[in-house]
Amino acid sequence: MTIARRPVPASLQSKIMSAEDAAALVTNGATVGMSGFTGSGYPKAVPLALAARIEAEHEKGNPFRIKIWSGASTGPELDGALAKADGIDFRLPYNSDPIARERINKGEMRYFDMHLSQVAPMAWQGFLGELDTAVIEISGITPEGDLIPSSSIGNNKTWLERADKIILELNSWQSEYLNGMHDIYYGTALPPNRVAIPLTRPDDRIGQAHFKVDPSKIVAIVETDTPDRNAPFAKPDQVALDIAGHLLEFLSHELKMGRMPKELLPLQSGVGNVTNAVLAGLLDSPFENMTAFTEVIQDGMLDMLDAGKLRMASATAFSLSPEAAERFNAEAHRYRDKLILRPQEISNHPELVRRLGCVAMNGLIEADIYGNVNSTHVMGSRIQNGIGGSGDFARNAFVSIFMTPSTAKGGAISAIVPMASHVDHINQDVQVIVTEQGLADLRGLDPKQKAEKIINTCAHPMYRDMLRDYYERAKKSSFGGHAPHDLREALSWHQRFVDTGSMK
């Protein structure tokens, strides 16, 4: 493979080696801090080589499994390959890889599902143990030996600081214009030495463009030229367009009531097709000069930047479809001044989310009639992805919005259920629920008012009578009358789905 090489300072050139040689430096049982946040900026060569090595060891009957800490989800070359090799003993803080998901749900892989803002501080607290090795993708090395970050930051600063050994993947596929886009804040500390994070606008720069690194810890540099791998987007379907429509109407109403400025407040949006439809809808909205303070920069945000609707966006990673990634790489110089990537402890910091007053828009698996939200556990037990940053944003947002189609699996599942089979977002953190059926503004309502509004507004018509029936009977038989439940039936819809393949 001939690759367009990036310069490596003379003092580090002796560390350049193959992915196989670098993977050989990782030992069985090691805890490895990987770069990567969604399909961006994760190492692409060393994990693959490590997976091959693990498979070879397993064939020889030797045990070989590692513990992986990352930013969030990564790509198939990392979580997919290592999970396939049964090489992952423990994983934090977020996963969306289907092979790893299967292993977790079979009990073959331990998974610690965390608030993304808490990963770095908890790693410093020490109870998670030591970090042996960091494997970090970068887009360059400065002549002074500082590291130019790649298309995601995640927890890389912390992994570089905490790891004993550092393996770098220097990826020349990444745009050279990333240089200068990052803002690495070096002011965090453990209590009692924490200070205020000095950021009051999404566009404030509070750190430096490059990672510091102790060169004596660098044990390998692997050169790559491999694209990031994010899922392509589907064209928004009618359901997504309807959800976006309801949401835009709500935001416009808030503007009219004087509860939202005409630049809106900084947007946070989860990933997925629905969110992308919302961003597309904002292109034609009355709002101007918007900003984003969010986890990931999505396709829709590039369009909004192009249209001059979005003034700037702050995130910890890109999460662009392959087409949008090509477009970004071809024109990175145009976007550079409008985008800031930060460590995830900053992009998701509760202090900042509350101060800035984010408009949080996230997906859900199911919501119950009282507005409690399950974002993670299908049928109460099967992990889908993880809580990710949704809790960092939902609890601290100016307004916390959850969006979902009203049904899943072709109508066999109602996204509105009597009782959530698992709770990630308590009703206090859920102010608005939107489905294609309508938008329920739950602010200031008591549980019974919420139930009526959610059933009548958000539920699919084919499930409304069933929900009303449950609710009316629960009111009669419930132990307490604040949030009435019939405990014999509260989870029966889920059980029916498990038994028959349908909640109906």
Add this chain to the structure above:
Amino acid sequence: MTIARRPVPASLQSKIMSAEDAAALVTNGATVGMSGFTGSGYPKAVPLALAARIEAEHEKGNPFRIKIWSGASTGPELDGALAKADGIDFRLPYNSDPIARERINKGEMRYFDMHLSQVAPMAWQGFLGELDTAVIEISGITPEGDLIPSSSIGNNKTWLERADKIILELNSWQSEYLNGMHDIYYGTALPPNRVAIPLTRPDDRIGQAHFKVDPSKIVAIVETDTPDRNAPFAKPDQVALDIAGHLLEFLSHELKMGRMPKELLPLQSGVGNVTNAVLAGLLDSPFENMTAFTEVIQDGMLDMLDAGKLRMASATAFSLSPEAAERFNAEAHRYRDKLILRPQEISNHPELVRRLGCVAMNGLIEADIYGNVNSTHVMGSRIQNGIGGSGDFARNAFVSIFMTPSTAKGGAISAIVPMASHVDHINQDVQVIVTEQGLADLRGLDPKQKAEKIINTCAHPMYRDMLRDYYERAKKSSFGGHAPHDLREALSWHQRFVDTGSMK
């Protein structure tokens, strides 16, 4: 009644009137912002007079109900009397009054159960509607017309700013040494104008000692001389002492491991007998120069101050037993420099709780085997008190600890259940669970490891086999294997209690 009067500036003397006359200024349907946080600093005369008036109107067949916003719970003269008169249409953000609780659970009173840090900001956001009248207890008025706060701050600053009309209760029972103890921060704003809260140590003073008030809004001043009313404490029983013992062992271990400084980190502690036992235990601990950054100042903290173990405490209210309140009033001058009372949006601010790294210690109703905590809804539906500030602290603490006896109702209820019947604190926000049986340190564990630890360490021996039986069978029949559940049985313990009076 002759009372030791507090000076009232000449310009305001015409506003002095009886509680009955003041109560007559409150209209049917009004939204009233009351002072009060636990049994401290709540108005004691006007609500009683208003309750009498409401009863009289009801007897005449006239409708009369109001909406009440407060700091947290209050005393029987307020929530109790007004609930008894069926005078409360709507209540936020927290209630622990038994008469009001009955009404809420009968569906006769709407209750909006909120994170305490969010009350003031949400009142400013506007969706809760207008505030017609504020009824605020104070301990004095300065010659310039500023208000000297009483034994709680709560949301008083916000009520004084937002209300159209202000009724003051000037209570001469409150110590004159309260003057100077308060720290009212006037730097809050709605986004996009929010700035960092400039507090980095629990003892920082960032505001002023008195409330500003627009004198033209003051419609009445009612003079009182009535004690605060908090519940007396029981002497800690063996269960409380055992819980405290386990917790102190944990904290000492964290000190030994270098994960906690010898002054500990600022303590937050919920109210109740168990907490008081923990505070008593800290008197004989190796920790020195401790601080508290918490909601309420409890009996145990006065002892710790006396013993020189506690350097200072910051809170939003006192919550002292009648004896301790007398002791405080007699010696307030000694305590004054060591105590700071702040608005609850500051005492509970997520930004500050995370920055300071509080050690959060709260009570629970039940926890499930995966570490999800129910703090509010008995049998999933009957509200006990409310979430209060527990979510502000638990999510942002350095370590979030929940404490409970392993059983309730004489053993008929297990505090450890297969599935929480309501969730207030998701497992990510619950790092340690302590019962008299033992302490489960859940940090870094996956759900199945948590289940084993919680069952083996925290559950009462008489429920352990039942829990193991559930868990083992759930592992076999569960839809997904990340956090196994058998949905047919997950809530059956609660249903059995409802049906038979026992979970056994």
